[in-house]
């Protein structure tokens with residue numbers, strides 16, 4: 001090239017206006033839609049709506065677009081998109097779409113997959129592990145689930161799950177089936193006898209959690225987008241009914257949490273945006289008319305009795321972010337994340353006490369235990385680094401136990417004197433505290449893998465071993481003798497989050513979440 005021409009081209013390049021960033025909606029359609037779906041509603045990859053991304057900081061969203069996500073199919077776009085485009089795309093994803101996304105009965109039906117006819121499932125397990133001492137381990141690192149033999153600590157099966165399972169998977173009363181919910185609204189039924197997925201359905205765009213009825217007939221799923229409760233047939237997951245979540249004035253609300261209350265034969269539902277607590281009876285003999293307010297939902301065919309599969313409402317002063325039952329299931333202990341907590345009697349349907357729980361209680365991880373003949377509950381705190389212990393008769397706080405740091409989860413078992421708490425939200429994320437349930441003191445601390453997140457404990461059915469997640473990618477599942485605290489096994493896993501023992505769950509051990 002002639003020197004003059006080269007200089008001219010260089011001059012033109014230097015003077016040219018910077019490349020304009022493309023329209024972010026067009027960028028989305030070109031680069032993201034194939035995996036993340038039209039309208040950002042999710043397809044083979046997760047939904048990219050603000051509700052789905054609220055746990056990520058804007059800088060993290062940019063970083064994922066730029067660099068991709070390890071161990072997933074999300075590739076980095078650093079070589080394809082300019083910095084401005086990446087910033088514009090991240091900004092676009094943070095804004096709700098112009099038309100409100102919905103998830104209709106037709107969308108649900110279109111997503112439904114029955115992979116095996118429940119009538120053709122084998123009558124007995126196809127594996128040799130004790131079906132009552134299996135663990136289900138959720139691995140968030142590469143979105144898989146491991147089924148683990150709880151006697152031999154060996155994997156029995158491993159399968160790909162939907163993106164971002166959240167909350168505890170729930171079991172059928174006999175422990176044969178396990179049900180998972182993903183943050184993106186997918187619900188999966190898995191058979192622990194034949195080790196296969198039975199059915200799969202997307203019930204919403206953003207889901208809170210699910211509960212399974214104690215008679216094994218129903219699965220109730222609480223959504224935050226759209227604001228609905230979806231009732232599924234537990235045997236094959238066919239959608240039965242969608243309840244819009246609205247209060248008496250018609251204001252819509254996201255669901256905070258739904259749990260099963262076995263002795264009451266009902267689901268109890270806390271709402272995030274309106275101060276109401278709902279109880280939905282699945283007892284066919286439920287009283288047809290409840291005193292007080294009953295939503296009139298014009299039930300579907302064959303469900304004419306308003307008391308059956310129909311919400312009855314307890315009006316509250318405060319919304320509830322999460323809750324916990326007492327062992328009789330007559331009381332709900334509910335808290336807003338700001339730490340205002342209340343005890344609600346489900347029979348007389350009103351608040352009977354207030355609790356002082358400072359910080360940000362995480363009641364879903366609460367446990368109960370008996371000490372000197374009295375029952376106590378203990379709940380971790382997402383802020384403060386305190387474990388609050390409450391007397392369940394007087395509803396007084398008896399102690400705030402200082403932990404190494406703020407944590408998420410608490411676990412114990414009838415056969416161990418210790419409750420194990422993590423400090424995963426703090427700089428001491430590698431430290432577990434073992435609280436003596438007799439003295440309410442931290443008896444000792446335990447660090448299995450220094451510098452790594454040591455969190456979420458679950459016991460074998462006999463309480464002899466504690467299984468701890470090393471929540472890293474790659475991470476490990478470490479098995480510890482609950483008496484000697486010696487490590488007895490370690491299994492490589494991809495960021496194991498929660499693990500759930502069939503027996504402890506179906507028998508509703510006092511030391512585990514329900």
Ligand code: DHE
Pocket residue numbers: 055140165166167168169208209210256257321322364365408409456497498499513514
């Ligand atoms: Fe969870 C359970 C709410 C963030 C892992 N979490 C629950 C439950 C609720 C809840 C209401 C009980 C439902 C159930 O088990 O059926 N979680 C919330 C939040 O409000 C919060 C703080 C913010 C949010 O993003 O929703 C939150 N949770 C997280 C996480 O960041 C965790 C650590 C990692 C993740 O996978 O998202 C997390 N939550 C868990 C786990 C359980 C859970 C592992 C089940 C615990 C159990 O042992 O039963």
